[in-house]
Amino acid sequence: MVRGVAIFKMAARQAVLFDVSVRDSAGRTQIIPVRASTSVSDIKRSFSEKTGVPLNSYQLVFAGRQLSDADTLQALGVQSHSTLFCIRGGVKVEAVPDISVKAVEDKLGKIATDDIEDPPSSPSAANNRFYVYCKSVCKEMKPGKLRVRCASCKDDRFTLTTEPQGWSDVLEKQKLRGRCYNDKCGGDKFAEFYFKCAGHTSGAAGVRDDECVALHMIRTNTVDIECPLCADEKDIMVVFTCDGKDGHCLCLDCFKDFARLALTERRFIENAQSGYSIQCPNRCPDSFITEIHHFRLLGDELYERYQRFGTEECLLQMGGVLCPQVGCGMGMLPEDPGNRVTCPTCRHTFCRNCKNPYHRGNCDAAPPIQALAGTGQQIDGERLRRSRWDEASDAFIRSNASIKPCPRCHVNIEKNGGCMHMTCSKCRFNFCWICLIEWGRRCQDNHWFGERN
Amino acid sequence: MASLHITRVKREFREVVSSEEAQKSQIKIEIIDESDLTKLKGTVIGPPDTPFEGGTYILDIRIPDTYPFNPPKVKFVTKIWHPNISSVTGAICLDILKDQWAAAMTLRTVLLSIQALLQAAEPDDPQDAVVAKQYKGDPELYRKTAKHWAQTYAGAPKTTDDAEISAKIDTLLQMGITETKAREALSTHSWNLEAAVDSLFT
Numbered sequence: 001m002v003r004g005v006a007i008f009k010m011a012a013r014q015a016v017l018f019d020v021s022v023r024d025s026a027g028r029t030q031i032i033p034v035r036a037s038t039s040v041s042d043i044k045r046s047f048s049e050k051t052g053v054p055l056n057s058y059q060l061v062f063a064g065r066q067l068s069d070a071d072t073l074q075a076l077g078v079q080s081h082s083t084l085f086c087i088r089g090g091v092k093v094e095a096v097p098d099i100s101v102k103a104v105e106d107k108l109g110k111i112a113t114d115d116i117e118d119p120p121s122s123p124s125a126a127n128n129r130f131y132v133y134c135k136s137v138c139k140e141m142k143p144g145k146l147r148v149r150c151a152s153c154k155d156d157r158f159t160l161t162t163e164p165q166g167w168s169d170v171l172e173k174q175k176l177r178g179r180c181y182n183d184k185c186g187g188d189k190f191a192e193f194y195f196k197c198a199g200h201t202s203g204a205a206g207v208r209d210d211e212c213v214a215l216h217m218i219r220t221n222t223v224d225i226e227c228p229l230c231a232d233e234k235d236i237m238v239v240f241t242c243d244g245k246d247g248h249c250l251c252l253d254c255f256k257d258f259a260r261l262a263l264t265e266r267r268f269i270e271n272a273q274s275g276y277s278i279q280c281p282n283r284c285p286d287s288f289i290t291e292i293h294h295f296r297l298l299g300d301e302l303y304e305r306y307q308r309f310g311t312e313e314c315l316l317q318m319g320g321v322l323c324p325q326v327g328c329g330m331g332m333l334p335e336d337p338g339n340r341v342t343c344p345t346c347r348h349t350f351c352r353n354c355k356n357p358y359h360r361g362n363c364d365a366a367p368p369i370q371a372l373a374g375t376g377q378q379i380d381g382e383r384l385r386r387s388r389w390d391e392a393s394d395a396f397i398r399s400n401a402s403i404k405p406c407p408r409c410h411v412n413i414e415k416n417g418g419c420m421h422m423t424c425s426k427c428r429f430n431f432c433w434i435c436l437i438e439w440g441r442r443c444q445d446n447h448w449f450g451e452r453n
Numbered sequence: 454m455a456s457l458h459i460t461r462v463k464r465e466f467r468e469v470v471s472s473e474e475a476q477k478s479q480i481k482i483e484i485i486d487e488s489d490l491t492k493l494k495g496t497v498i499g500p501p502d503t504p505f506e507g508g509t510y511i512l513d514i515r516i517p518d519t520y521p522f523n524p525p526k527v528k529f530v531t532k533i534w535h536p537n538i539s540s541v542t543g544a545i546c547l548d549i550l551k552d553q554w555a556a557a558m559t560l561r562t563v564l565l566s567i568q569a570l571l572q573a574a575e576p577d578d579p580q581d582a583v584v585a586k587q588y589k590g591d592p593e594l595y596r597k598t599a600k601h602w603a604q605t606y607a608g609a610p611k612t613t614d615d616a617e618i619s620a621k622i623d624t625l626l627q628m629g630i631t632e633t634k635a636r637e638a639l640s641t642h643s644w645n646l647e648a649a650v651d652s653l654f655t
């Protein structure tokens with residue numbers, strides 16, 4: 001019964017008329033109504049009828065592949081509003097490998113099973129889509145389409161000579177080669193892959209510049225793997241590259257929770273390779289989220305926060321400072337090595353070390369923040385209230401024995417248990433809570449747990 | 454965040470119960486209160502060829518609501534003499550319970566790691582200072598003290614004659630010192646009665 005419905009639906013889909021474009025070498029485009037079952041020779045016939053170009057004088061190219069006359073659009077994975085490109089030449093060029101974009105897309109969408117002895121057969125090849133983040137139209141994660149063009153002249157009239165075996169072939173620049181059919185460029189050139197969103201049609205919304213970023217770590221769960229965090233078998237997984245190949249994974253929902261919490265607790269790690277990122281759930285070395293668009297999936301607000309934190313972290317690692325003034329937070333890289341820093345935005349002058357208003361001498365002797373009241377100056381109520389609140393908060397921090405500033409970056413740190421070995425949550429400095437110096441042998445021997453002298 | 458931490462605890466509870474180690478009675482996990490799965494009682498057995506052999510060590514396990522993204526809080530309830538565990542508070546210094554925690558770890562791996570810590574102490578890492586000094590300076594005395602603690606607090610089988618130790622503790626008891634305090638003072642001062650008395654009365 002169910003099967004019958006599926007077949008009926010498939011037949012209905014094949015019968016639907018849609019448009020594809022055929023573009024000739026001069027950039028002229030013809031729109032041709034087709035069905036999924038339409039063959040390449042049918043399209044060529046329509047194109048020749050409309051334009052008068054002799055049928056035997058050209059071939060069609062789609063996504064890096066020269067098309068055979070017998071291919072149907074469905075077999076090629078050509079969808080509504082796709083563009084096919086004309087290249088000159090009467091016969092199909094020999095010795096061009098038959099590369100199926102659909103098969104490559106399928107491979108990219110799956111979790112590599114080389115290491116799995118008995119991988120379950122994938123239920124339906126059509127589901128093994130890879131995903132992109134569609135920035136321009138859909139503004140969310142969508143199934144992706146893989147396209148290829150010449151790396152030199154960016155012309156789509158290009159055929160691949162080697163089939164991509166996985167994401168590294170697709171994402172790394174200057175890896176695979178192909179043949180460019182642009183008269184001004186032409187010949188053996190490097191291929192450049194790009195991605196489009198399968199969730200909307202390019203022509204429809206009048207959008208041209210709608211290339212997408214591939215979310216290459218997001219895959220279809222073709223191997224029936226359980227998420228190690230929630231133990232559920234979910235359809236979509238985030239797969240980390242551990243030890244150079246597909247490694248530990250977690251489901252998309254847990255990835256979002258994981259990233260959301262790590263961001264809120266500021267536990268992302270700034271590293272040279274991946275930038276501001278999070279590590280594989282098994283903490284494999286060098287296994288990070290390497291494409292930051294994966295964090296787009298957290299939503300606009302958190303992604304904005306991610307970008308801000310990432311910029312701040314990068315600046316701090318370069319030796320920069322952030323303005324401590326409430327509502328400012330401007331980042332700067334002061335050239336003057338001294339402690340006196342003036343914010344170029346709000347003109348607030350503060351001490352580089354303790355972030356209090358600028359003072360002379362030792363930071364410990366810095367006067368507490370002064371209240372504005374009693375100066376006889378006109379100040380608005382809101383500011384006064386805030387200054388009182390600031391003062392109260394400052395007094396609380398100074399009087400609370402469980403809060404101390406990090407000896408290196410001076411951010412206030414609360415100790416809510418455990419031993420005296422502290423790690424600053426901001427700058428990762430390891431220090432002793434009692435001595436406020438770098439954690440070392442002396443403190444380990446004397447008061448690691450703090451209960452003895 | 455839904456209640457992922459509760460889902461995980463339920464699953465990991467089953468994982469521990471059905472594990473090979475549990476069958477061999479090496480580790481155990483118990484629910485204290487059915488209505489609050491964030492507080493658990495763990496047990497590890499002292500591994501063979503260690504001073505802790507045959508001892509039963511009870512652990513207090515607290516699951517934060519951000520589990521498994523953050524580590525569980527674990528400490529020893531049973532008193533133990535070990536370089537990496539506080540002899541006073543039971544706090545454990547183990548990297549996976551702090552910044553080396555990974556979300557893919559489970560309560561089973563935590564219990565096994567703690568058992569491994571009993572097997573191989575790491576005196577060069579942060580530690581209980583007094584125990585670590587003894588461990589490095591006088592390994593024989595360390596073994597003797599750790600064994601005595603295991604027999605006293607963890608119910609390890611009595612294999613050695615503790616007459617001398619008992620006599621020293623008795624002496625302090627007669628001075629009005631509690632047994633726990635007496636044992637701690639003597640252990641801390643290499644079972645030197647005079648030094649222990651000094652530390653208790655100054």
